Amino acid sequence: MKHVKTLNADTLKKSMSKGGCGECQTSCQSACKTSCTVANQSCENN
Amino acid sequence: MIHKYSIDGMNIVLDIYSGAVHVVDDIVYDLLDFYKEIPNDELIEKFKEKYEIVQIEEAIEEIESLEKEGLLFTEDAYVDYLTEFKNRNPVVKALCLHVAHDCNLKCKYCFAGEGAYKGSRSIMTKEVGIKAIDFLIEASGNRRNLEIDFFGGEPLLNFELVKEIIEYARSIEKEHNKNFRFTITTNGLLLNDEIQNYINENMHNVVLSIDGRKEIHDKMRYTKNNQGSYDLILPKLKKMAESRKQQNYYVRGTFTRENLDFAQDVIHLADLGFQQISVEPVVAPLEMPYALREEDLPVLFNQYEVLAKELIRRNEEGQAFNFFHFMIDLSQGPCVAKRLAGCGSGSEYLAVTPEGDLYPCHQFVGLEDFKIGTVFEGITNHELQKQFQDCNVYAKEECRSCWAKFYCSGGCAANAYQFHKDIHIPYKIGCELEKKRVECALYLKAKLAGL
Numbered sequence: 001m002k003h004v005k006t007l008n009a010d011t012l013k014k015s016m017s018k019g020g021c022g023e024c025q026t027s028c029q030s031a032c033k034t035s036c037t038v039a040n041q042s043c044e045n046n
Numbered sequence: 047m048i049h050k051y052s053i054d055g056m057n058i059v060l061d062i063y064s065g066a067v068h069v070v071d072d073i074v075y076d077l078l079d080f081y082k083e084i085p086n087d088e089l090i091e092k093f094k095e096k097y098e099i100v101q102i103e104e105a106i107e108e109i110e111s112l113e114k115e116g117l118l119f120t121e122d123a124y125v126d127y128l129t130e131f132k133n134r135n136p137v138v139k140a141l142c143l144h145v146a147h148d149c150n151l152k153c154k155y156c157f158a159g160e161g162a163y164k165g166s167r168s169i170m171t172k173e174v175g176i177k178a179i180d181f182l183i184e185a186s187g188n189r190r191n192l193e194i195d196f197f198g199g200e201p202l203l204n205f206e207l208v209k210e211i212i213e214y215a216r217s218i219e220k221e222h223n224k225n226f227r228f229t230i231t232t233n234g235l236l237l238n239d240e241i242q243n244y245i246n247e248n249m250h251n252v253v254l255s256i257d258g259r260k261e262i263h264d265k266m267r268y269t270k271n272n273q274g275s276y277d278l279i280l281p282k283l284k285k286m287a288e289s290r291k292q293q294n295y296y297v298r299g300t301f302t303r304e305n306l307d308f309a310q311d312v313i314h315l316a317d318l319g320f321q322q323i324s325v326e327p328v329v330a331p332l333e334m335p336y337a338l339r340e341e342d343l344p345v346l347f348n349q350y351e352v353l354a355k356e357l358i359r360r361n362e363e364g365q366a367f368n369f370f371h372f373m374i375d376l377s378q379g380p381c382v383a384k385r386l387a388g389c390g391s392g393s394e395y396l397a398v399t400p401e402g403d404l405y406p407c408h409q410f411v412g413l414e415d416f417k418i419g420t421v422f423e424g425i426t427n428h429e430l431q432k433q434f435q436d437c438n439v440y441a442k443e444e445c446r447s448c449w450a451k452f453y454c455s456g457g458c459a460a461n462a463y464q465f466h467k468d469i470h471i472p473y474k475i476g477c478e479l480e481k482k483r484v485e486c487a488l489y490l491k492a493k494l495a496g497l
Contacts, residue, residue, distance in 0.1 A: 012382050015382050029193050033231065037454070
């Protein structure tokens with residue numbers, strides 16, 4: 001495309017099919033402890 | 047729903063329900079304001095003075111193509127999914143163990159009140175620690191990966207217990223098909239070679255508290271003798287970071303109204319050689335002089351931009367470091383189920399006091415109404431557990447219409463309660479800062495991807 005460059009496609013929607021196993025890290029255990037930061041966690045299934 | 051913004055001449059468009067992120071030129075950026083409102087011929091008419099008609103037509107075609115591919119103006123597909131998700135049986139997979147409600151520092155902004163959490167100073171016993179592990183194994187159902195964060199107060203004040211708990215958990219994890227991951231959050235004052243080696247051999251992650259520049263750190267984080275702690279901890283923290291090969295740790299600071307130029311503190315930590323850095327906004331009652339106020343937001347927004355640009359510069363020069371709040375894993379990040387559920391406090395994640403009482407998270411400890419059970423009896427307040435389990439992004443009025451909901455997952459329940467006495471009403475300053483961080487993080491991603 002000439003006017004649009006896509007950095008990321010529809011990964012969120014696709015994650016519905018395989019998601020929800022709950023094996024990933026709890027977000028507040030990572031570093032924050034005072035703010036909710038979820039999007040930087042990694043998926044255990046990737 | 048889409049969200050669009052510009053930083054430093056780069057136009058970024060997020061398609062909220064698909065998760066797509068696009069960098070667009072000025073024509074598309076302008077057209078998107080009216081694309082859904084008026085027919086294409088009127089759109090062309092509206093912008094023909096500003097752009098060439100052929101360019102506008104081309105841009106419209108690209109927008110239409112993205113829409114067809116499900117990468118723009120995607121509809122919300124998660125409402126039904128949410129119903130299915132809410133009916134899951136709750137399991138507990140992570141505990142924050144308050145092994146010491148005591149501290150060897152008396153930081154001015156401490157939400158735990160020098161570690162005592164509105165109660166008396168106390169130390170967790172071995173009986174409670176062991177029982178917490180048994181409780182977690184039983185309450186975790188089929189979840190294999192379990193987490194324990196040793197927290198306080200200052201957990202190194204009870205380090206012998208930390209070792210005993212780890213030894214016990216490791217001795218029984220295989221028979222229960224579990225995999226424990228341990229982390230510790232410490233002010234570093236008691237670190238020595240022996241403790242460092244033990245942490246490196248046994249802990250998945252370590253969080254080391256330091257606020258940044260010496261004068262900033264010492265103004266907030268001082269010893270019982272009112273001595274600043276910067277010089278006491280810095281060599282120990284540096285040594286710890288190096289011994290972990292600059293991986294699997296964070297130096298973590300708090301910024302307040304007294305250092306609104308906090309980007310300088312992040313940069314200071316990077317200049318000291320730390321490569322994993324988290325510096326976060328203080329959450330404090332508005333009457334405190336160091337509490338952040340809404341009027342501070344423009345200055346803070348600018349600081350996040352300063353930081354993003356500095357990170358780009360350092361990346362180009364081969365001196366990259368990670369800033370926790372700018373790390374967004376676009377391709378392999380959390381699934382939508384996790385993003386809907388948020389941090390899991392009160393359902394997947396609980397805090398354990400030295401006496402063995404369970405609370406929805408470390409920030410609720412000391413608020414008696416939020417006691418949810420004990421490690422001896424398990425969860426007893428099922429009504430409270432249900433409230434937390436149902437507290438997802440769609441249960442919060444303000445989150446439903448917010449573009450950032452799948453990045454922050456509805457924010458912190460403890461902050462919401464602190465400011466509104468309701469876990470469903472987000473803390474506004476926290477939301478505004480989170481949105482700015484997401485914008486800067488995506489800008490940084492796009493820049494580093496060469497877009």
